[in-house]
Amino acid sequence: MTALAEPASERRDTAGLVARRLPGHALEAPFYVSDEFLALDLAAVFSRHWIFVATEAEVPEAGDYVTIDVGPYSVIVLRDDDEQVRALHNVCRHRGSRILHDAAGSVGNLVCGYHQWTYSTDGTLMHAGQQAPGFDKSCFGLKQVAVRSVEGLIFVCLAADPPADFDDVAARITPYLAPHQLRTTKVAAQEDLIEHANWKLVMENNRECYHCEAGHPELTCTFFPTYGYADDEIPKRLLPAHSRYLEATSELERECDARGFPYALISELSGRPTGFRVRREALDGAGESYTRDGRAASRILLGDLDTPRMGRLSLHFQPNSWFHFLGDHIVTFSVLPLAADRTLVRTTWLVHADAVEGVDYDPATLTEVWHQTNAQDGAFVARAQAGVRDPAYSPGPYAPTETDVEEFVAWYIERLKEYANR
Numbered sequence: 153m154t155a156l157a158e159p160a161s162e163r164r165d166t167a168g169l170v171a172r173r174l175p176g177h178a179l180e181a182p183f184y185v186s187d188e189f190l191a192l193d194l195a196a197v198f199s200r201h202w203i204f205v206a207t208e209a210e211v212p213e214a215g216d217y218v219t220i221d222v223g224p225y226s227v228i229v230l231r232d233d234d235e236q237v238r239a240l241h242n243v244c245r246h247r248g249s250r251i252l253h254d255a256a257g258s259v260g261n262l263v264c265g266y267h268q269w270t271y272s273t274d275g276t277l278m279h280a281g282q283q284a285p286g287f288d289k290s291c292f293g294l295k296q297v298a299v300r301s302v303e304g305l306i307f308v309c310l311a312a313d314p315p316a317d318f319d320d321v322a323a324r325i326t327p328y329l330a331p332h333q334l335r336t337t338k339v340a341a342q343e344d345l346i347e348h349a350n351w352k353l354v355m356e357n358n359r360e361c362y363h364c365e366a367g368h369p370e371l372t373c374t375f376f377p378t379y380g381y382a383d384d385e386i387p388k389r390l391l392p393a394h395s396r397y398l399e400a401t402s403e404l405e406r407e408c409d410a411r412g413f414p415y416a417l418i419s420e421l422s423g424r425p426t427g428f429r430v431r432r433e434a435l436d437g438a439g440e441s442y443t444r445d446g447r448a449a450s451r452i453l454l455g456d457l458d459t460p461r462m463g464r465l466s467l468h469f470q471p472n473s474w475f476h477f478l479g480d481h482i483v484t485f486s487v488l489p490l491a492a493d494r495t496l497v498r499t500t501w502l503v504h505a506d507a508v509e510g511v512d513y514d515p516a517t518l519t520e521v522w523h524q525t526n527a528q529d530g531a532f533v534a535r536a537q538a539g540v541r542d543p544a545y546s547p548g549p550y551a552p553t554e555t556d557v558e559e560f561v562a563w564y565i566e567r568l569k570e571y572a573n574r
C-alpha cells in the first residue's frame with residue numbers, strides 16, 4: 153500500500169505551477185496534458201484519498217467481484233464468504249501475477265493462474281504447492297486495501313493511512329442517503345464511456361451547469377438550468393424556470409419535513425481531505441425522476457419511500473464521483489484516469505431489486521437522459537482538451553456559477569501542496 157513516487161525530474165516544474173495557480177482561474181495547460189502531472193495526480197490524489205469504485209449491488213453474493221484499475225494498481229472489490237465487502241490488491245504474493253483478469257465475475261476462491269496459489273475470498277493464502285519446509289502460508293495473504301461502504305457506496309483508499317475525516321463525512325451523508333436503501337437495489341444498467349480529456353476536465357465539467365442550458369436538452373427537462381446561480385443573478389430568460397424551482401423546492405421541503413428527511417445543503421468541497429457536497433433538490437416536470445417528462449422510470453420505489461416525488465438527493469465527492477438518488481432509481485458516476493488525455497467515466501443505474509425489467513422499468517427509458525448527457529459531456533470535454541493543448545491557451549476566469557469548479561480545483565491544489573510538504 154505504498155504511494156507512487158513522484159517523478160523527480162519534474163519536481164521543480166510541477167511545484168512551480170502548483171505554487172503560482174491563480175485562484176478563480178482554470179489551470180495552466182501542463183496540469184491537463186502532461187504525463188508528469190498524471191503521475192503526480194495518481195500519487196498525490198488517487199493513491200492517498202478515498203475514491204468511489206462500485207456499489208454493493210455490483211457484488212450481491214459471496215464471491216462476486218469487480219476489478220478496478222487505478223493507474224498501475226488493480227484492486228479486487230469482492231464480497232467474502234462472510235458477506236463482508238473487501239478490497240484486495242490484485243497481485244499474487246508468489247511472483248506478482250494478476251490474479252483476476254475480468255472486469256467482474258464470481259469466484260469460490262481466488263486462484264492465481266500462473267502456479268495455482270489459492271486464496272480464500274478474505275485474501276488468506278490457503279494453498280501453495282511444493283513449498284520448502286518452513287514456508288509459512290500465513291505470511292503471504294493478499295494485501296488488503298482499505299475499504300468502506302457508506303449506505304452501499306463502496307470507497308477504497310490505497311494509502312496505508314487513509315484520511316481519517318472520512319468517518320465524519322460518512323456520518324453526515326448517511327441520513328441523506330439512507331431512505332433510498334441502496335443495499336436493496338440491483339444494477340439495471342452500466343455504461344463505461346472513455347472520454348478524451350484529462351480527468352480534471354471531466355470533473356470540472358461535472359461541477360457546473362453553466363453549459364447545461366445550451367448543452368443538455370434531455371437533462372434540462374428535469375434538471376433546473378439555474379444550478380449554481382445565486383437568486384439575484386438569475387438571467388431574465390431563466391426566471392420562469394427559477395419560479396418553478398422555488399415552488400418545487402417549497403413542496404419538496406414540506407415532503408421532507410413530514411418524513412424527517414434532511415435536505416439542507418452541506419458544502420465542504422475544499423479545505424479538508426475528503427471534500428464533499430450533499431443536498432436534496434427539486435426536479436422540474438413531474439418532479440419524480442430523470443426522464444423526459446419527469447415521471448418515474450421504475451414503478452417500484454426505492455426503500456420505504458411512499459412517493460416518487462423526492463427530487464434528487466445529490467452527492468458530490470472529491471476527487472472522482474457524483475451521485476443522484478431519486479425516488480425510483482439511483483445513478484452513480486465514477487471517474488478514473490487512464491492517461492493524461494483519457495478518462496474512464498462509469499455510470500451505473502440501480503433500481504429496486506424486485507423491479508422486473510420490461511415490466512416495471514424499461515432500460516432504454518431509465519438510461520436515456522444520462523446516456524445522452526454523458527455523450528454530450530464527453531464531446532464538451534474532448535473539445536476542452538483540444539483547446540488546452542493549443543499553444544494559444546491561457547487560463548480564463550470562472551463565472552460566479554462555477555463556484556464548485558473553483559472548489560474542485562482549490563481542493564486539488566491543496567492536496568498537491570500537502571503531498572509536497574508531507
Ligand code: FES
Binds near residue numbers: 245246248
Ligand atoms: S505468480 Fe501467482 S502462483 Fe505464481
Ligand SMILES: [Fe+2]
Binds near residue numbers: 358367529
Ligand atoms: Fe454536462
